[in-house]
Structure formats: structure tokens, C-alpha cells
Amino acid sequence: xxxxxxxxxxxxxxxxxxxxxxxxxxxxxxxxxxxxxxxxxxxxxxxxxxxxxxxxxxxxxxxxxxxxxxxxxxxxxxxxxxxxxxxxxxxxxxxxxxxxxxxxxxxxxxxxxx
Amino acid sequence: xxxxxxxxxxxxxxxxxxxxxxxxxxxxxxxxxxxxxxxxxxxxxxxxxxxxxxxxxxxxxxxxxxxxxxxxxxxxxxxxxxxxxxxxxxxxxxxxxxxxxxxxxxxxxx
Numbered sequence: 001x002x003x004x005x006x007x008x009x010x011x012x013x014x015x016x017x018x019x020x021x022x023x024x025x026x027x028x029x030x031x032x033x034x035x036x037x038x039x040x041x042x043x044x045x046x047x048x049x050x051x052x053x054x055x056x057x058x059x060x061x062x063x064x065x066x067x068x069x070x071x072x073x074x075x076x077x078x079x080x081x082x083x084x085x086x087x088x089x090x091x092x093x094x095x096x097x098x099x100x101x102x103x104x105x106x107x108x109x110x111x112x113x114x
Numbered sequence: 115x116x117x118x119x120x121x122x123x124x125x126x127x128x129x130x131x132x133x134x135x136x137x138x139x140x141x142x143x144x145x146x147x148x149x150x151x152x153x154x155x156x157x158x159x160x161x162x163x164x165x166x167x168x169x170x171x172x173x174x175x176x177x178x179x180x181x182x183x184x185x186x187x188x189x190x191x192x193x194x195x196x197x198x199x200x201x202x203x204x205x206x207x208x209x210x211x212x213x214x215x216x217x218x219x220x221x222x223x224x
Contacts, residue, residue, distance in 0.1 A: 004156070031210065033210075040216065041216070042118070042213075042215060042216055042217075043201070043203075043214040045210075045211050045212070048210050050210075055209065055210070056210060056211060058211070090156065090157070096210075101145075101205065101210070102147065102159045102162055103147075103149075103157075103159065103212075104159070105156035105158070106156055107154075107155055107156045108156060
């Protein structure tokens with residue numbers, strides 16, 4: 001089983017829909033992340049959870065709502081999105097230990113907002 | 115401000131050696147990462163440098179000079195499967211928020 005699994009791989013939604021992205025990590029890591037990847041832009045950190053507690057929220061619009069029920073699962077709830085939110089959404093996990101912060105990424109959800 | 119620069123695109127020939135440069139200007143420095151990302155796939159970790167010098171890992175090596183704010187990724191004996199985007203990222207000590215470059219798209223030609 002792969003280390004970090006994301007579903008769905010592709011998602012098309014209208015601006016009035018509500019959908020959720022799911023991420024699961026099988027690596028025993030303590031921290032989980034949501035990143036946004038858009039063309040011609042660097043990776044943008046959206047949210048970080050460490051031991052299920054949110055430790056970072058980079059001024060993300062409230063139409064994105066994260067949920068971390070345990071250290072292995074992470075969700076991103078989406079509602080009333082805008083076309084500019086179309087992007088690749090990547091989940092990642094890490095040991096969250098000094099000197100060992102390398103990230104393990106899932107394959108991402110390619111989101112299109114119509 | 116915080117900034118990372120790397121070339122947008124590079125091309126190289128199968129079997130050759132290529133060097134991908136990354137320069138950074140950040141308020142702090144705890145280490146520098148290189149990731150590889152194939153089209154439509156997850157970024158995967160390649161290397162992590164925290165001290166000056168060269169770290170070798172098989173066909174891939176990564177170099178760091180903290181005084182110059184400079185790193186490079188060296189790929190030897192290029193293979194077609196090395197065609198990918200290579201992302202440079204710096205841990206500037208900002209609470210798990212890495213500073214990312216835009217990535218260098220490498221095309222390996224036969």
C-alpha cells in the first residue's frame with residue numbers, strides 16, 4: 001500500500017457544490033499538510049496539523065475547511081468555490097521531528113471548478 | 115522577502131550529466147530540500163542539505179553553500195525517466211512552512 005493516499009484523483013464541481021477531499025497516510029507520521037499547486041506558482045501551504053491539532057493556517061479562505069480526526073486521516077471540505085480555486089491539491093505527511101522533516105506527498109486531487 | 119530562483123526549463127541528452135541550480139534569499143535557514151515530480155504524480159523526496167558540501171546518493175548528488183545562498187542538484191548518467199520537474203525548497207524556520215521554488219522542468223532526449 002502506498003504511503004500517502006488521496007481520493008478522488010480528479011474532481012469537477014460547480015461553484016455551488018460541496019465536496020470533500022480525503023487523505024490517508026500509512027507511515028505512522030505525526031504531521032499532515034494540505035498544499036495547493038497551481039501552474040506557474042510555487043507550492044502553497046494551506047494547512048498543517050501536528051498530532052491532530054492545527055498549527056498553521058496560511059490565511060486560506062473559509063470556503064476551504066480542513067478536518068483531522070486522527071493522525072492518519074485528513075480531509076479538506078470544499079464549498080462555494082471559485083474558478084480560481086482550480087488546481088492540484090496535494091496532501092503530505094512528515095515525522096515532524098527536528099532534522100527529519102522531509103515530506104511524503106500523495107498523488108493529489110486535480111480540481112476543476114466550473 | 116523570501117525568494118528562491120531556479121531555471122524554468124532545461125534539456126539534456128540521455129547518458130549525460132546535468133546540473134540544476136537553486137539560489138535562495140531567506141530570513142533564516144534550517145536546510146534545503148530537492149524533490150522530483152513527474153507529470154501528474156506526487157513530488158518525491160530526493161535530498162536534504164543542512165551543512166555545506168556535497169551529498170551523494172547514487173546517480174543524484176546535491177550541493178549546498180550557505181554563505182552564497184546556493185545549491186545545485188547534479189544528475190549523472192541521465193535516463194529518460196529522469197524527465198520531470200525538480201523542486202527546490204528551503205526550511206527558513208517558519209513553523210513547517212517551506213519556501214518553494216517554481217521548479218525546473220527537465221527534458222531528457224534520446
